[in-house]
Amino acid sequence: MKQLAALAWKEWHETRIYLWIAIGVFIGLPVIGGFEAIFQHISHAFEISTTPWVVIFGGVLAVFVAVGATCRDYNGRLEDFWRSRPVGVGRWLLVKYLVGLAVVLASCILPLLVELCFTPAPDRDAWPITAWFPFMWAAAYSIGFLAGCLLRRTAHAAMLALSGMLLLWFLPMVLPPLRWMSVAFSDNSDSYGNRPRIFNLGSVEFGISMAVLATVVTGLSILAAKRNWRIEADQKMMYGSISVALLILFASAAFQLGTNLPILQQIDLPDGPGVTLIRCDGQHGFIVTDISRFRERNEWYPDFKLRNFDLTPSGIVLASTSSESPFFPYWNEGYYTWAPGNPYIQYRIETNDQSGDGNFAQTLYVDSMQAGKAAQPQTLWEDTPKDLQIGPISPTLYTRQNRLYVIGSHLAVFDISDPLNPKLISLKPFNYVGGRLYFDYQKAVFALPEVPDFSPSERLEVAMRSSYWEYGKALEGEYLCLEDNYGLFAYHLDKITDYTATFTNIGRYKPSILEGVFGKANYYHLSMENGLVYLESYPSNEFANPSISVFDVHSQPPLKMIGHFAAPGANVVFPLSDGRAIVGGSKLWLVGPPPGWGAK
Amino acid sequence: MRQLIWKEWHEQSWRLGFGCVVLGAMALIGLHARLIADDNMMLWVGFIGITLLPVLSSTGLLPAERSEGSFESLLALPVAPWKILAAKTAMGLLLCVGPLAVAAAISLIVAGGREMTDGDIVHFYAASSVAAVSLFIWMMALTSRLPSEGRSALVAIGVLIIWSIATGSASAGGLNSSAAPRFFKATSPLMAVWATDPHSMPLIAVVIVQAIIAIALWTWMAKRIVPPVEGES
Numbered sequence A: 001m002k003q004l005a006a007l008a009w010k011e012w013h014e015t016r017i018y019l020w021i022a023i024g025v026f027i028g029l030p031v032i033g034g035f036e037a038i039f040q041h042i043s044h045a046f047e048i049s050t051t052p053w054v055v056i057f058g059g060v061l062a063v064f065v066a067v068g069a070t071c072r073d074y075n076g077r078l079e080d081f082w083r084s085r086p087v088g089v090g091r092w093l094l095v096k097y098l099v100g101l102a103v104v105l106a107s108c109i110l111p112l113l114v115e116l117c118f119t120p121a122p123d124r125d126a127w128p129i130t131a132w133f134p135f136m137w138a139a140a141y142s143i144g145f146l147a148g149c150l151l152r153r154t155a156h157a158a159m160l161a162l163s164g165m166l167l168l169w170f171l172p173m174v175l176p177p178l179r180w181m182s183v184a185f186s187d188n189s190d191s192y193g194n195r196p197r198i199f200n201l202g203s204v205e206f207g208i209s210m211a212v213l214a215t216v217v218t219g220l221s222i223l224a225a226k227r228n229w230r231i232e233a234d235q236k237m238m239y240g241s242i243s244v245a246l247l248i249l250f251a252s253a254a255f256q257l258g259t260n261l262p263i264l265q266q267i268d269l270p271d272g273p274g275v276t277l278i279r280c281d282g283q284h285g286f287i288v289t290d291i292s293r294f295r296e297r298n299e300w301y302p303d304f305k306l307r308n309f310d311l312t313p314s315g316i317v318l319a320s321t322s323s324e325s326p327f328f329p330y331w332n333e334g335y336y337t338w339a340p341g342n343p344y345i346q347y348r349i350e351t352n353d354q355s356g357d358g359n360f361a362q363t364l365y366v367d368s369m370q371a372g373k374a375a376q377p378q379t380l381w382e383d384t385p386k387d388l389q390i391g392p393i394s395p396t397l398y399t400r401q402n403r404l405y406v407i408g409s410h411l412a413v414f415d416i417s418d419p420l421n422p423k424l425i426s427l428k429p430f431n432y433v434g435g436r437l438y439f440d441y442q443k444a445v446f447a448l449p450e451v452p453d454f455s456p457s458e459r460l461e462v463a464m465r466s467s468y469w470e471y472g473k474a475l476e477g478e479y480l481c482l483e484d485n486y487g488l489f490a491y492h493l494d495k496i497t498d499y500t501a502t503f504t505n506i507g508r509y510k511p512s513i514l515e516g517v518f519g520k521a522n523y524y525h526l527s528m529e530n531g532l533v534y535l536e537s538y539p540s541n542e543f544a545n546p547s548i549s550v551f552d553v554h555s556q557p558p559l560k561m562i563g564h565f566a567a568p569g570a571n572v573v574f575p576l577s578d579g580r581a582i583v584g585g586s587k588l589w590l591v592g593p594p595p596g597w598g599a600k
Numbered sequence B: 001m002r003q004l005i006w007k008e009w010h011e012q013s014w015r016l017g018f019g020c021v022v023l024g025a026m027a028l029i030g031l032h033a034r035l036i037a038d039d040n041m042m043l044w045v046g047f048i049g050i051t052l053l054p055v056l057s058s059t060g061l062l063p064a065e066r067s068e069g070s071f072e073s074l075l076a077l078p079v080a081p082w083k084i085l086a087a088k089t090a091m092g093l094l095l096c097v098g099p100l101a102v103a104a105a106i107s108l109i110v111a112g113g114r115e116m117t118d119g120d121i122v123h124f125y126a127a128s129s130v131a132a133v134s135l136f137i138w139m140m141a142l143t144s145r146l147p148s149e150g151r152s153a154l155v156a157i158g159v160l161i162i163w164s165i166a167t168g169s170a171s172a173g174g175l176n177s178s179a180a181p182r183f184f185k186a187t188s189p190l191m192a193v194w195a196t197d198p199h200s201m202p203l204i205a206v207v208i209v210q211a212i213i214a215i216a217l218w219t220w221m222a223k224r225i226v227p228p229v230e231g232e233s
Helices: A002-039 A051-073 A077-084 A089-118 A126-151 A154-174 A176-181 A201-226 A235-257 A456-466 A513-517 B002-033 B038-068 B071-076 B081-111 B118-143 B149-172 B182-187 B203-224
Strands: A263-267 A275-280 A284-290 A304-312 A315-318 A336-338 A345-352 A361-368 A396-400 A403-407 A410-415 A423-429 A436-439 A443-447 A473-476 A479-484 A487-496 A500-509 A523-529 A532-537 A547-552 A560-566 A572-575 A581-584 A588-591
Touching: A002 A051, A002 A089, A051 A089, A051 A126, A051 A154, A089 A126, A089 A201, A126 A154, A126 A201, A154 A176, A154 A235, A176 A201, A235 A560, A235 B002, A263 A315, A275 A304, A275 A572, A275 A581, A284 A581, A315 A588, A336 A396, A345 A396, A396 A456, A403 A456, A443 A456, A456 A473, A456 A487, A456 A500, A479 A523, A487 A532, A523 A572, A532 A572, B002 B038, B002 B081, B038 B071, B038 B081, B038 B118, B038 B149, B071 B081, B081 B118, B081 B203, B118 B149, B118 B203
Parallel strands: A473 A523
Antiparallel strands: A263 A588, A275 A284, A284 A304, A304 A315, A336 A345, A345 A361, A396 A403, A403 A410, A410 A423, A436 A443, A443 A500, A473 A479, A479 A487, A487 A500, A523 A532, A532 A547, A547 A560, A572 A581, A581 A588
């Protein structure tokens, strides 16, 4: 015991310098930052923000301490000296390991406790980090320890261990099968925007995986020391190991975010790049192109072109001519609908305060999107809701068989047997103000419009179309998908009556940090077909491509990302019933179903 | 001469393989994933090639031999010093051009005609190769007498930074305008990449000027490498 105490004292004597340095960096610099914030009037209260420092540099400190501890005594004749002492290599190394680990943990945890104790509003993740990051630091420290035992050259071991730490940190973030080992604590939120919970399944999985990794790697280190395993580190190995680590990360990111939907056909756009709308009934369809999207910002002015196409067994055949688009194709979902069985006829509502007295006149138009048959929009009906505000009262359009329903302050029913010439057959006050009744991410309840003769599922469709949701939403059968800043959410219909429909959350997809880097967090439109959810996203930075992500709502767990497609401008998708999809951007692409989807 | 080249190949082939694997894998993964536009992806590959390859090759040829103490033995052989230098230069050129050629071939296979024409891709990688080779000659000339790889790497990185700042500053100040000193356009090794801009100088003009500078630098370097005098310690 006395022997081990002496060894521990020796290790502490040699390692404590790291503790003082860490306290200087992790506490000293935030304290200076706190004073600076007060003097510069950035903050009124004195705050010590140590969390970012510890999270970013804690792993680096762990590697340096471990490599320093091992290489210091595994250097030339010192190694022979230690091997000649009357103490086993395993015990000696274990003391070295434990003292170093204690220094690392103290260096990282103390600053976090300082923030938690002395800062009025500490970082929202400070408690979970204090509870679970020590396991990650222990794993990084163990990797550094093993690298030191094997290489015995400080610079080489440090570089190799830092590569290993990068993999430990980022690989679980980019490789979905390893996500349970991810250091990202964002999934700890019990509800969205609230303080993360310290204990939950994800945190425990992370802690256990890091503890197991640290134990295994430490065992390997002791084994390597006992059997005198050694790797001769030369330039080839250093270059190779670092580049392999970086390539693994790069490839993992590409595997997660890159294109895997097979391109069946790629078509140049005769009217120029910039598809903004695609519609197809499986055989015929059209695209609307806005070539201003690819102009310089200061040259932006809308320039819409409409071009029809046929979808044949050999692919898409574009019509030889195009025409001006009869309407501005950026509309909220509820304000327009399409004639059943006809991909070209569209009905839409426009709301205008023409008189300027706050009364909004609502006008129904019908458009033909067939080239050569593009008639002028027709004003069919006007409704002027008195004392009602625009927004939730804006009517919702819905078509069923040969009927068009305008559901809002009034219920208007049109006969659309002749789709281009709707005939009003009934009009009565209705006063439907939108479908959402209750919503808290775990549960969503919708109030259904009491439209006569409508089944509950048809009422639900109307409610969904009319409900206001800032981001994308899609309903298919009993499945509802919503997306917002917190990710993509899937719900299953639990209960439906004539008046309400209740959905329960069954899954969530949270974009990874890497997706945020490539701008995929900026989602803005959703569509569903065959249980596949197509999510369109546009990057916030200029170097990344827009993309389409495909999720399976029936997967276990639901909302597993199974497909992705990225290309210049590619952020408009129209899913087809056979699993293929038409994607528009700088070109038009016909893409196949996600790999493995057909087999299912 | 063949034996000298074989020696260099034997010692440096792993660097060539390393460069080919890194740039080729980057081009393959990046262009296949399409996370960023093809021209941006190739720009990244070219940027890494231009910054990494000249430093890697210039420090691994003469300074590495000097730090290992084998360069004096090499000069003591009955062969003219310029031939030794020529063999090393040839290997250095291969180290700079080879990985970029591999990346170009992969780019053509994966993304040829997709967003950029084949001609544009070839032109871009040719310009990147010219830039890498020009930087390599500068770095090799300025590090040829340094005794260690570490020190020569610092000098090589310094050369890279100085040319980057000089070219970037001049470009920001209107390098393509008539007011800018025209001779500078062609003397900067990095101008080869700028030459991919159709409004800039034609690539062939840049290549000619760079070749003249490279020959001058190489001649200067060759004169500074002399065999040890007998009896000198």
